[in-house]
Amino acid sequence: MxxxxxxxxxxxxxxxxxxETMRHAGRIxxxxxxxxxxxxEPGVSTLHLDTVAEEMIRDAGAxxxxxxxxxxxxTICAELNDIVVHGIPSDDELLRQGxxxxxxLGVCWEGYHSDGAFTVGIGEIDDELRRxxxxxxxxxxxxxAQVKAGATIRDIAGAVQAYVEAAGFSVVRxxxxxxxxxxxxxxxxxxxxxxxxxxxxxxxxLEPGMVLAIEPMVNAGGPExxxxxxxxxxxxxxxSISAHYxxxxxxxxxGMWILTAP
Numbered sequence: 565m566x567x568x569x570x571x572x573x574x575x576x577x578x579x580x581x582x583x584e585t586m587r588h589a590g591r592i593x594x595x596x597x598x599x600x601x602x603x604x605e606p607g608v609s610t611l612h613l614d615t616v617a618e619e620m621i622r623d624a625g626a627x628x629x630x631x632x633x634x635x636x637x638x639t640i641c642a643e644l645n646d647i648v649v650h651g652i653p654s655d656d657e658l659l660r661q662g663x664x665x666x667x668x669l670g671v672c673w674e675g676y677h678s679d680g681a682f683t684v685g686i687g688e689i690d691d692e693l694r695r696x697x698x699x700x701x702x703x704x705x706x707x708x709a710q711v712k713a714g715a716t717i718r719d720i721a722g723a724v725q726a727y728v729e730a731a732g733f734s735v736v737r738x739x740x741x742x743x744x745x746x747x748x749x750x751x752x753x754x755x756x757x758x759x760x761x762x763x764x765x766x767x768x769x770l771e772p773g774m775v776l777a778i779e780p781m782v783n784a785g786g787p788e789x790x791x792x793x794x795x796x797x798x799x800x801x802x803x804s805i806s807a808h809y810x811x812x813x814x815x816x817x818x819g820m821w822i823l824t825a826p
Contacts, residue, residue, distance in 0.1 A: 575743060577750045577773030582676065583821070585812050586745070586775060589673035590812060590823035592624045593680055596669060598826065600640075606661045606687055608644035613667065613822055614653035616699045629670025629677045629748045636796065641668035643683070648736055648789050648806045650796040661687040666760065666808040670748050679777040680824040681810035692784070693805060699731040700782040700807035707778050711770065711813050711820035717754055718766035724756040724780050725756070736781040736806070738789050739798070744777045744812055756780045767816050770815045775823070779810030 578586065596617050603616055618639040620629050628639040642651040643666030644659075649790050650668075659665060668681040683697050703724045710719040728735050741754030754776050760766075785804025792799065800806050814821040 575768065576745055576775060577771055578745060578775055578814070579773065582745070583773070583775070583823070585674050586676045586678060586812070586814070587821075587823050589626065589671045589676055589678040590680075590825070592621060592626050592673060593669060593671040593678040593824045594623075594826040596620045597667070597680065597682060598673070600667055601682075601684060604659065604665060604684055604686065605661055608659050609655050610640075610644065610651070610665075611655040611658045612651040613642065614638050614640050617669060623675070625673075627672040629672045629679065633670075633748055641666075641681075642721055643668065643681075643806065643808055645686070645805050646800045646803050648783070648798045648800060649739060649808065650798050652794060652796055659686045664689060664693050664805060664807065666806070668808065668810065675746055675763060677744050677746070678812045678824050679744055679779075679810060680812060681779060681808045683807040683809060684797045692724050693712065695731070696733060696782065696805060697807045699728060699733055699781055701809045703727045703756075703780045703782065704778060704809040704811065706781065708811060708813055708820060711776070711778075711815055712816060713770055713772050713815055715770050715799050716766060717752060717757060717768045717770075719777060721755045721758050721766060725758060728756075728780065728782050734785065734787040736783060737787050737791055739781055741777050741779045741810070744775055754778055772815055772817050775812065775816045776815075777810060779808065781806060781808045
């Protein structure tokens with residue numbers, strides 16, 4: 565089902581049947597994320613987490629959305645400490661007490677995708693890292709609370725940015741959330757901040773059937789990021805710690821439906 569165009573790109577609206585298919589992808593996604601939380605502990609490699617995720621997804625009859633997408637080589641993105649997004653899992657990258665780790669994961673079921681992320685502390689972590697994670701997760705909840713027919717992307721972006729910056733942290737500006745459906749990334753962009761020089765994005769009105777991946781990426785230091793030599797791993801430019809949470813959410817007549825909820 566077609567929707568409005570932003571910058572010449574269609575924003576698709578999914579049918580009820582399509583939403584049900586995406587919800588099934590989301591259920592698989594939630595089960596995998598729950599299992600990863602159980603496996604994460606000091607001494608575990610990020611490659612082991614990747615193997616667990618891929619095996620669970622394939623055993624459920626689904627496919628990893630990220631593996632092979634634009635050349636990405638893994639099932640999960642492993643976001644350790646200052647890695648904001650797109651960290652490639654490695655057998656040499658072992659989790660240590662006091663680290664924080666973000667896991668970003670996509671699942672494809674019958675041609676439709678889900679996308680979601682969480683961040684977790686490894687063993688005991690210091691209070692400021694705990695606060696960073698809590699603020700980032702709450703900013704996602706506040707962004708999700710704006711999702712309803714008639715709201716705008718500006719409502720989501722403003723809610724996230726205001727909460728994060730009031731807490732003394734910064735929102736990454738080089739990376740944004742997105743639409744999702746038959747492709748892991750579809751229009752529209754869903755920023756976590758407001759810059760009025762790109763107002764067409766912010767003024768998009770949400771309509772029933774639109775599906776968004778909302779994903780605050782929050783740094784303890786400045787918002788700037790750098791990309792590593794592998795072409796994928798994005799880190800904070802100042803070496804500060806970063807946290808990342810994400811859900812795939814559908815706009816409905818009655819509000820929103822979190823497709824990646826357990």
